Amino acid sequence: MSEILAASVSxxxxxxxxxxxxxxxxxxxxxxxxxxxxxxxxxxxxxMFGGYAATTLMNxxxxxxxxxxxxxxxxxxAASVVCERVLYRRLYGAAELDQVLLTIGLVFMAVASAKxxxxxxxxxxxxxxxxxxxxxxxxxxxxxxxxxxILCGAVLVTALWLGLDRTRFGAKIRAAVxxxxxxxxxGINTSQLFTLSFALxxxxxxxxxxxxxEILPIYPGYPTDYLVDFLIVVSVGGLGxxxxxxxAALLLGVSDTAFKYxxxxxxxxxxxxLTLALLMWRPRGLVGGPL
Amino acid sequence: MxxxxxxxxxxIGAALAxxxxxxxxxxxxxxxxxxxxxxxPLAPPGLSMDRGLSLYAKxxxxxxxxxxxxxxxxxxxxxxxxxVAKRLAQELVTRDQVNFLAGTVYSPDGFAVASIAAEAKVPxxxxxxxxxxITRTPYVVRDSFTLWQVAYxxxxxxxxxxxxxxxxxxxxxxxxxxxxxxxxxxFTEGGGQVLDTIKFPLQxxxxxxxxxxxxxxxxxxxxxxVPGGPQSTQMMKAYNDLGLKKAGITLxxxxxxxxxxxxxxxxxxxxxxxxxxxxxxxxxxxxxxxxLAAWTKEYGDKDIADFPAIQGWDGMAMIFDVIKQTGGxxxxxxxMAILGHYKTTDSPxxxxxxxxxxxxxxxNVYIRRxxxxxxxxxxxxxxxxxxxxxxxxxxxxxxxx
Numbered sequence: 001m002s003e004i005l006a007a008s009v010s011x012x013x014x015x016x017x018x019x020x021x022x023x024x025x026x027x028x029x030x031x032x033x034x035x036x037x038x039x040x041x042x043x044x045x046x047x048m049f050g051g052y053a054a055t056t057l058m059n060x061x062x063x064x065x066x067x068x069x070x071x072x073x074x075x076x077x078a079a080s081v082v083c084e085r086v087l088y089r090r091l092y093g094a095a096e097l098d099q100v101l102l103t104i105g106l107v108f109m110a111v112a113s114a115k116x117x118x119x120x121x122x123x124x125x126x127x128x129x130x131x132x133x134x135x136x137x138x139x140x141x142x143x144x145x146x147x148x149x150i151l152c153g154a155v156l157v158t159a160l161w162l163g164l165d166r167t168r169f170g171a172k173i174r175a176a177v178x179x180x181x182x183x184x185x186x187g188i189n190t191s192q193l194f195t196l197s198f199a200l201x202x203x204x205x206x207x208x209x210x211x212x213x214e215i216l217p218i219y220p221g222y223p224t225d226y227l228v229d230f231l232i233v234v235s236v237g238g239l240g241x242x243x244x245x246x247x248a249a250l251l252l253g254v255s256d257t258a259f260k261y262x263x264x265x266x267x268x269x270x271x272x273x274l275t276l277a278l279l280m281w282r283p284r285g286l287v288g289g290p291l
Numbered sequence: 292m293x294x295x296x297x298x299x300x301x302x303i304g305a306a307l308a309x310x311x312x313x314x315x316x317x318x319x320x321x322x323x324x325x326x327x328x329x330x331x332p333l334a335p336p337g338l339s340m341d342r343g344l345s346l347y348a349k350x351x352x353x354x355x356x357x358x359x360x361x362x363x364x365x366x367x368x369x370x371x372x373x374x375v376a377k378r379l380a381q382e383l384v385t386r387d388q389v390n391f392l393a394g395t396v397y398s399p400d401g402f403a404v405a406s407i408a409a410e411a412k413v414p415x416x417x418x419x420x421x422x423x424x425i426t427r428t429p430y431v432v433r434d435s436f437t438l439w440q441v442a443y444x445x446x447x448x449x450x451x452x453x454x455x456x457x458x459x460x461x462x463x464x465x466x467x468x469x470x471x472x473x474x475x476x477x478f479t480e481g482g483g484q485v486l487d488t489i490k491f492p493l494q495x496x497x498x499x500x501x502x503x504x505x506x507x508x509x510x511x512x513x514x515x516x517v518p519g520g521p522q523s524t525q526m527m528k529a530y531n532d533l534g535l536k537k538a539g540i541t542l543x544x545x546x547x548x549x550x551x552x553x554x555x556x557x558x559x560x561x562x563x564x565x566x567x568x569x570x571x572x573x574x575x576x577x578x579x580x581x582x583l584a585a586w587t588k589e590y591g592d593k594d595i596a597d598f599p600a601i602q603g604w605d606g607m608a609m610i611f612d613v614i615k616q617t618g619g620x621x622x623x624x625x626x627m628a629i630l631g632h633y634k635t636t637d638s639p640x641x642x643x644x645x646x647x648x649x650x651x652x653x654x655n656v657y658i659r660r661x662x663x664x665x666x667x668x669x670x671x672x673x674x675x676x677x678x679x680x681x682x683x684x685x686x687x688x689x690x691x692x
Binding site for chain 2: 121132134141144145215264268
């Protein structure tokens with residue numbers, strides 16, 4: 001009995017840590033896809049460069065962990081504004097195939113330049129001393145860094161949800177997602193809104209990339225290899241939703257961990273089966289409306 | 292158009308120069324076609340192998356018989372790509388007419404090159420690919436190791452040193468399965484019991500959930516195999532972060548998880564870990580000290596010689612031996628006869644020989660412990676299992692023709 005309990009706690013704990021990283025990275029993608037109707041397959045690029053910026057600042061320049069993360073977020077968000085203004089903007093409302101071609105092109109360029117500047121291998125990620133090793137909670141021990149991840153994730157998720165529900169900016173986003181033309185008609189500057197929410201989404205992705213570098217190591221294949229995971233979170237969660245992807249990330253994180261723990265030979269097979277079943281049941285995702 | 296004609300001119304010029312140069316010098320050129328991984332994320336062991344074999348050739352060129360030189364033709368298989376490796380081997384054999392094939396980090400490539408070697412009767416010196424059956428093909432000789440060979444003594448040692456129950460965790464591909472098989476055989480022969488074998492995908496970024504299961508099951512010992520390189524650092528970190536050591540689970544492993552070149556990235560996590568292997572830079576044999584001095588002089592002290600480098604070095608020594616014994620005039624069968632009886636006592640990894648029956652290496656397997664020497668982590672050898680054969684071949688004798 002206690003063995004089953006220990007196994008369940010382990011699975012929930014590691015699943016939760018994985019889910020937090022997935023959610024932080026994917027929520028921006030959900031917003032861009034829902035708000036601007038833009039198929040941004042290059043979203044993982046922002047997460048990867050967030051990870052590269054954070055690890056490089058820490059390893060090569062000795063920048064402390066929180067500052068390195070903050071700088072990574074600012075750098076990536078600023079770069080994403082440039083991308084949005086120069087590239088993405090041209091294809092709002094264009095055919096989906098054009099958007100896919102543009103963003104896949106960006107992915108290839110990002111993969112090649114990451115390989116050129118940082119080499120093919122995964123970056124070394126060393127959390128500060130205080131977050132290494134184990135955290136003893138009396139009844140059992142938990143890995144300290146992953147506990148920290150869960151805590152960070154919970155704080156960020158709460159802030160994000162409150163921000164979207166309670167602030168003017170959040171109300172504007174909700175209005176624009178629901179009905180873009182009406183939002184424009186009542187005087188919301190959607191152009192500015194797009195840029196800001198794009199920067200926010202990319203910044204969150206960069207934060208997820210940096211924080212999650214232990215679970216999803218930073219290497220040039222990052223934007224392609226994890227793309228499927230991000231897309232699953234968004235499609236299962238429902239486009240344009242903030243809460244949906246959270247439950248999708250939880251489901252994906254916990255079930256993936258459970259299968260790694262219980263049936264490691266099956267690998268990630270189960271995740272795809274689960275996604276298939278969920279999308280057949282609710283094609284617009286957990287939170288999306290009827291198709 | 293202009294570019295093309297320039298190129299054409301250069302081509303004619305080069306061809307003329309080659310045609311003129313050949314008869315004048317009247318030299319025998321022994322061509323060695325090296326197929327290994329020079330690019331891509333899996334390149335580090337391939338580059339290491341190339342440095343080892345190039346260094347040997349550079350230092351020993353003067354020992355060749357008069358009028359004989361070697362030419363190394365390098366080809367990039369870019370990773371485990373048997374179709375690419377096969378095509379490269381074909382080109383090397385038919386177009387460049389090489390006298391030897393050598394290299395391959397990955398076993399699928401090893402099999403591909405071996406099949407061409409057998410067809411063309413060109414000796415292939417396998418300098419890393421570790422799948423046991425590769426040397427079942429004629430015209431193949433291996434100077435690296437097999438995972439059965441390295442993991443089996445680790446199992447024997449663990450069972451003999453107080454470990455009664457163990458779990459096994461390996462990457463789910465051929466070498467992982469070989470390592471699991473070798474360890475399990477040694478461990479059960481020594482009276483131990485294997486509780487469970489966990490296989491995780493080869494391309495898995497996060498080991499923690501798998502290790503958490505081991506931690507919850509609390510076995511006395513855990514045997515791990517992951518391919519050497521960045522994965523070893525990640526695995527070692529996961530082992531440390533989860534506190535398996537503190538939970539009283541003793542880690543035993545092969546040299547892949549405690550690679551000399553990865554140790555500097557691991558912090559203090561691997562301190563005290565016992566592993567089995569064929570080579571470490573920390574060995575104090577005179578041959579190794581001489582090798583390390585030459586290596587540092589050539590490549591600087593940042594670049595750490597690993598077992599693929601030693602295998603490149605020793606493989607080149609075997610090829611040079613053939614050239615010296617025959618004066619540079621030999622065919623494939625004559626070369627194989629010499630390679631198949633090769634024996635040395637002054638390899639950086641100690642003495643080893645090639646088993647004339649299997650063309651596989653017979654060598655010492657060292658049990659080492661990770662300790663701190665001069666402020667750096669090092670694999671310190673403390674016990675030797677001498678002249679270990681590839682145990683898989685003894686368990687699976689060739690079927691009578």
